[in-house]
Amino acid sequence: MELVTEKSLSQNIFSDYVEKPSLFSNKKSLTAAFIPSKIPHRDSEITQLTAVLAPALRGYHINNVFIYGTCGTGKTICSRFVISQLEDMARKNKNRIKTVYINCKMKKVADTEYRLFAQLLKELGETVPDTGLPTDVLYRKFFEQVDKDKQIMIIVLDEIDALFKKVGDDFLYNLTRINTELKNSSLAIIGITNDLSFRDKLDIRVKSSLSEEEMLFKPYNALQLKNILEERVNNGFTAGVVDEAVLNKCAALAAQEHGDARRALDLLRVAGEIAERLGETSITEEHVDIAEEKIDMDRVTETVKTQPKQSQAVLYSILKLNTELKAKEKWVDSRLLTGDIYSMYKQICVNNNLKQLTQRRVSDLISELDMLSIITTKVISKGRYGRTRDISLAVNEHVLEKITKFLTEKFG
DNA sequence: AGTCCACAGGAAGGGCAGGCGA
DNA sequence: TCGCCTGCCCTTCCTGTGGACT
Numbered sequence: 001m002e003l004v005t006e007k008s009l010s011q012n013i014f015s016d017y018v019e020k021p022s023l024f025s026n027k028k029s030l031t032a033a034f035i036p037s038k039i040p041h042r043d044s045e046i047t048q049l050t051a052v053l054a055p056a057l058r059g060y061h062i063n064n065v066f067i068y069g070t071c072g073t074g075k076t077i078c079s080r081f082v083i084s085q086l087e088d089m090a091r092k093n094k095n096r097i098k099t100v101y102i103n104c105k106m107k108k109v110a111d112t113e114y115r116l117f118a119q120l121l122k123e124l125g126e127t128v129p130d131t132g133l134p135t136d137v138l139y140r141k142f143f144e145q146v147d148k149d150k151q152i153m154i155i156v157l158d159e160i161d162a163l164f165k166k167v168g169d170d171f172l173y174n175l176t177r178i179n180t181e182l183k184n185s186s187l188a189i190i191g192i193t194n195d196l197s198f199r200d201k202l203d204i205r206v207k208s209s210l211s212e213e214e215m216l217f218k219p220y221n222a223l224q225l226k227n228i229l230e231e232r233v234n235n236g237f238t239a240g241v242v243d244e245a246v247l248n249k250c251a252a253l254a255a256q257e258h259g260d261a262r263r264a265l266d267l268l269r270v271a272g273e274i275a276e277r278l279g280e281t282s283i284t285e286e287h288v289d290i291a292e293e294k295i296d297m298d299r300v301t302e303t304v305k306t307q308p309k310q311s312q313a314v315l316y317s318i319l320k321l322n323t324e325l326k327a328k329e330k331w332v333d334s335r336l337l338t339g340d341i342y343s344m345y346k347q348i349c350v351n352n353n354l355k356q357l358t359q360r361r362v363s364d365l366i367s368e369l370d371m372l373s374i375i376t377t378k379v380i381s382k383g384r385y386g387r388t389r390d391i392s393l394a395v396n397e398h399v400l401e402k403i404t405k406f407l408t409e410k411f412g
Numbered sequence: 413a414g415t416c417c418a419c420a421g422g423a424a425g426g427g428c429a430g431g432c433g434a
Numbered sequence: 435t436c437g438c439c440t441g442c443c444c445t446t447c448c449t450g451t452g453g454a455c456t
Contacts, residue, residue: 112440112441112442114440114441115441129430129431129432129440133431133432133439133440134432134438134439134440135439135440137432137439308443310443337418337419338418338419338420339418339419357443357444357445358444358445358446359419360420360421360444360445360446360447361443361444361445363419363420363421364421364444367420367421379419379420379451379452380452381417381418381419381451381452381453381454382417382418382419382452382453382454383416383417383452383453383454383455384415384416384417384453384454384455384456385417385418385453385454385455386416386417386418386419386452386453387417387418387419387420387450387451387452387453388418388419388420389419389420
């Protein structure tokens with residue numbers, strides 16, 4: 001204790017951190033949000049998108065674009081890159097082009113039809129209340145704002161499937177229809193989705209107008225991922241911190257995850273953070289291993305902690321039933337089924353003085369947990385004994401331990 | 413071949429909180 | 435203040451269904 005006091009008198013407690021050279025030179029460039037000056041292995045996609053958007057610089061109407069591809073294949077970054085280049089050129093040439101980027105998955109921002117239009121209006125400089133106005137009023141205001149001046153408006157709707165799942169495709173129909181009514185301006189939509197089957201789920205009219213141009217982003221292979229990482233390493237880390245073996249490992253791990261570049265970057269960045277915290281001067285493959293586990297752990301525990309109480313209670317029922325089944329001899333044959341989970345859930349509600357929701361609602365909560373990748377469910381038929389969902393946990397032992405501890409403290 | 417179970421999951425609508433305009 | 439609108443969470447009612455059993 002005395003030692004600390006002595007040290008703090010002579011030296012600031014943060015001085016070690018400040019004085020020690022950092023492994024990072026520009027940590028920002030190791031995040032998915034960073035737009036690099038060069039995007040490897042996406043030349044043809046960038047060329048294609050540029051060709052679609054270029055007529056805007058001559059004041060011509062441009063086609064709607066529909067971009068799809070799995071997670072981390074560069075859809076967002078390429079779109080943002082091309083858009084930013086277009087903005088630059090428009091500024092130089094004094095073209096009237098307005099671009100808006102919106103992520104439809106952002107909670108409380110654009111996850112409903114109302115919020116999407118409220119956000120669009122905000123981007124156009126008009127603020128509307130978070131709730132209270134009829135949707136058609138928002139449509140009208142949006143229409144007026146777009147058509148106020150002669151301009152070309154490009155709206156990038158990222159993760160468009162998330163909004164579609166919640167509210168259907170009416171908003172897309174309305175957005176694409178607005179274009180035919182505009183007198184001065186022209187509106188183009190770039191829809192981006194990770195869901196490869198999304199296009200087929202759309203109404204035929206929406207499908208044909210949204211996918212005037214279509215682009216598919218293929219997953220990166222390990223070699224391409226390595227190139228991408230190399231590009232970022234030069235920017236983000238101080239020289240000599242990352243060796244080739246580490247890059248190979250991050251690339252290989254991410255390649256297993258459907259060629260997800262975001263995953264590769266996360267692994268590298270978190271490995272760097274771990275190494276720095278441990279006071280090491282370079283990143284090793286072991287740091288990458290720890291990073292892999294940490295990323296999964298953080299994602300799941302954070303998700304669980306931020307779930308509403310009812311959803312947590314349902315998850316706790318699943319965990320508890322899972323432990324009980326495991327404790328029994330023949331747990332291998334046993335399954336976690338909706339009915340059993342609902343019985344357990346009711347018991348937990350009684351014990352915790354929690355309002356009991358109906359089975360219908362609990363069924364939806366189970367689906368939501370599935371969507372969050374905390375559990376996986378499969379609809380099975382047991383013939384004479386009905387149809388139900390076979391539920392299993394989708395997290396590893398370490399994560400399971402952590403969330404069980406958290407939920408037991410809350411409900412146990 | 414027909415029955416029937418135990419749900420899945422769609423549709424409609426209730427109740428609530430919050431905001432707007434008259 | 436009131437009527438009307440929204441999103442959100444939830445219930446109620448309903449139809450659909452795969453396959454073991456009869």
